[in-house]
Amino acid sequence: MPSAAERTRTLVQSTCSSVLLLPGLDGARPDQLMPDARTVNSDGDVLLVFAADSPVVRAATHAQADELPVVLEITDVAPVSVPHRIRGRAWVSGWLTRVPNAAEPGRSTLRLEVGEAYVDDLWGAEGVEADEFAAAVPDPLSEHEAELLQHLHAAHSAEVATLRTLLGERTGGAAAVPVGVDRFGLRVRYTGVSCFDARFDFPEPVRDVAGLRRAMHALFEAASS
Numbered sequence: 065m066p067s068a069a070e071r072t073r074t075l076v077q078s079t080c081s082s083v084l085l086l087p088g089l090d091g092a093r094p095d096q097l098m099p100d101a102r103t104v105n106s107d108g109d110v111l112l113v114f115a116a117d118s119p120v121v122r123a124a125t126h127a128q129a130d131e132l133p134v135v136l137e138i139t140d141v142a143p144v145s146v147p148h149r150i151r152g153r154a155w156v157s158g159w160l161t162r163v164p165n166a167a168e169p170g171r172s173t174l175r176l177e178v179g180e181a182y183v184d185d186l187w188g189a190e191g192v193e194a195d196e197f198a199a200a201v202p203d204p205l206s207e208h209e210a211e212l213l214q215h216l217h218a219a220h221s222a223e224v225a226t227l228r229t230l231l232g233e234r235t236g237g238a239a240a241v242p243v244g245v246d247r248f249g250l251r252v253r254y255t256g257v258s259c260f261d262a263r264f265d266f267p268e269p270v271r272d273v274a275g276l277r278r279a280m281h282a283l284f285e286a287a288s289s
Contacts, residue, residue: 066246068190069200072183074246075138075154077104077202079210084112084120086134086160092119100171102136108198110136110156110176111163121172124162132160136176140185143210144217146241146253152185156197186244186251186261203246204271212276216242226287227252231262247271250283 066074083097096119099112114121124132136156142149158179162172181192205212216224225240227250238256245251249265266279 065187065248066203067196067200068183068187069181069192069196070203071152071185071187072154072156072181072192072197073104073200074202074206075140075152075183075185076102076110076136076156078138078140078206080138080140082136082138084134084136084160086120086123086132089119089123096120099174105175108178108194110158110178112136112174112176113171114174116170116172118172120160121162121174124160124174127160134158134160134176142213142243144213144241144243146243147255147259148253151244152183152187154181154183154185156181158194205246205273205276208273209245212245212273213242216245216280223284223287224252227262227264227283228254229287230264245276250280 082099082102083094084099085097089097099114101113103111105111134157138154138156140151140153142151156176156178158177161175161177163175178194178197180194181197183190183192203209221240224242228238228240238254238258241253241255243251243253243261247266247269249263252262252264254260254262264283267282268279270276270279
């Protein structure tokens with residue numbers, strides 16, 4: 065299974081919605097606290113891009129070095145329609161400073177030096193140390209996960225439904241929706257009288273979309289045999 069650090073790094077570098085929480089800006093509009101972009105540099109710092117006139121940028125500009133504690137909250141929502149669509153959240157806490165001359169006109173880049181992080185998702189809840197976060201890499205499928213799940217659901221729902229044979233009889237007539245995919249396997253949500261997730265591990269971790277196709281073919285073959 066992916067480590068908590070890998071899962072957190074994946075969420076930070078994904079397109080999931082995020083909001084930056086910092087003291088003194090309780091009156092700011094929610095959209096003013098949402099970065100336009102975020103990346104992670106080679107040191108493990110999270111770089112956040114905001115409009116240059118954002119109250120967040122003003123707060124970072126006026127703060128002394130390392131004296132502005134903040135929390136970046138990321139919310140992961142399933143890209144397919146299922147009950148309980150929020151798949152997880154991550155919180156990255158640390159200190160915010162401004163990076164001079166590091167953005168396009170009208171934008172400013174802020175550096176979040178990570179102190180610690182915490183992830184609460186479909187795998188469970190766990191804390192992450194700053195060095196673990198810096199050393200982790202995002203899941204190789206995360207960039208394409210939304211379109212992959214949507215494609216599986218729209219074009220291969222019958223094959224996904226056959227995976228229930230690998231679970232025995234407990235799924236009954238429940239609908240099966242692919243709700244998550246990563247290099248280790250596929251997660252399917254069964255809905256009906258009850259709602260639960262089942263995890264289908266790949267024979268070995270995949271490194272790209274081509275490997276995913278082979279792994280899915282192997283899963284579907286196992287389910288139909």
